[in-house]
Amino acid sequence: MWDYSEKVKDHFFRPRNVGDIEDPDAVGEVGSLACGDALKLMLKLDGSGRITDAKFKTFGCGSAIASASALTEMVKGKTLSEAAKITDNDIAEYLDGLPEQKMHCSVMGREALEAAIANYRGLKIEKPVDEGTIVCKCFGVTDNKIAHEVREHKLTTIEQVTNFCKAGGGCRSCHPQIQAIIDEVWQKEKEKVMIAKSPAKRLTNIQKMKMVQEVIERDIRPTLQADGGDIELIDIDGDRVTVSFRKSCVECPSSKVTLKSTVEAKLREFVTDSLIVEEVSS
């Protein structure tokens, strides 16, 4: 059954601003027939660079049509610089949310808007940014685009990547490559954290607690959750960190190994070498 908000339904059944603008000032086209959805956005601007009219044409599912309709309503009356600030999340929020697996519809809206703005500013379509290699052949998604979505939306699983940019939703043969991109993005982010953290500096207790929490959330939980497990931080006392395993980790015979090789190792790597991690059963 369709899990659409009333607002999505309203914009699908009664789409606003369908059609073409004669002699538009800006046009953005994204998607293709092969991908299963496409959007053509047309804008008319006044002398001061304010959007006076917006029209669209969409090939796609209910939420693709609703997202395009919402986008045209959102940009009207805005200057181009104001409009440029609209994110995919803004479009989804305007519609009172989109189902997870439909988030790529709002991404398509933002991309069409970006393309239209670039078109108006006379920019050549900025090839270099997305000149990466095609990873998902089914939907023609490049490694650069996947990495962008992973960073932008803090994605940690292949399924999330598929929801946001469709990559990996077809034959699935690119799943290992997508996983590699996710790993690489987060590895780089980690390195940034490492650099930011000066190793010699002593941490205050508050800093230490905060960092332990962050590392658990960012680096440890997603790994365990991917295997159906989970972990909870119970207490931090000096260098002693107490955690408790949850879900499948509770029964898992190798959780003791995980405790040392993953949990403790990560915390020592990112927080401080002197940490000792202990487990209490819940």
Add this chain to the structure above:
Amino acid sequence: MKFVYADNNATTMVAPEVVETMLPYFTEYYGNPSSMHTFGGQVAKKIDSARQQVAELIGADPGEVMFTSCGTESDNAAILGILKANPHKRHIVTSRVEHSAVYNLCKYLAQNGYHVTELGVDTHGMLNLNELADAIKEDTAVVSIMYANNETGVIFPIEEIGNIVKQKGSLLHTDAVQAVGKIPINLSKSTIDLLTLSGHKLHAPKGVGALFIKKGITFAPFIIGGHQEKNRRGGTENVPSIMGLGKACELAKKHLAEERNGVKLLRDKLENEILQKAPDARLNGHKIHRLPNTTNLSFEFVEGEAILLLLNEKGICASSGSACTSGSLEPSHVLRAMGVPFTAVHGSVRLSLSRYSTMEEVDFIIEHLPPIIRRLREISPYGRDTKVKGQVVTQVSARP
């Protein structure tokens, strides 16, 4: 709002006679068929009469019918049961258009030490039988090929397939979930070794199915437990549903001629008039070798989920092979295997009728579907002038 149900390949209405047959088995004859007392034992006799009814519809011996919980269980029991009974054989032959119950099971087996050959189909959805003959090796434990396709209704020449399988010394399992009750099947003179059927596709309730296992086939149980079903499937029998399935099979046998004539007439009218009224539409699947109740149509330049939403608004229930309706982003593997262009897969709609469908309902769909396609095409940036086959029209990215 009145609604028009044209999604009978997904599931069917339980026939009122079937419901009536089932009811006493909830509150009156609720004994366990395995019990020693008469109160339970009499139910075992009733189950045998249902077994007889199922056997009669498919021309089998009652002893060859094993009740299960659904089509998927029957498929799993058949394939895994044969593999277990023939542990030295590690090869399976199947097709690229199977229902997910077989398709994903074979994918799973391929990841777990078995060798799987998937046979392709042509643009009409038909198999190349020479390819089949070449695919079967000495090592082939089982060939699993469906009787009729759930998405397109295309019927495979299953007896010919069975002859080839027999010559090559392997076993044939067929998922006949969509075929049983819609077309005549006679297993007494058949080359089929195992056949899957499901209750809810033929006006019995959900949660009951059956597996035909030809006499003499060595079969290892899939569900291990009690002695039920001649030690071939543990678990207390789902008595009311089994009784319902028996009745549904009896009714199906009575109505077979009606499927061939009445239902087919309605389907043909529906198909022809929609193709006439909606330009840039096409039929997916072989026009002749097809179930009498199914039509699968593709509309260019529009997307299936949007079509279904608008049909739903009119109270019309249908389904689509579009990526956006599949739960994943993957468009129908069946239409893709047939080489239907992506553009047409996305705009595909399946309408499937039953003996309860009426001329009035068919007229209602004919009246409302073409305007829905027109309406979506007005929103679509594509049309005849921009007709692009498959390739990316514009790949734009203007990220800072």
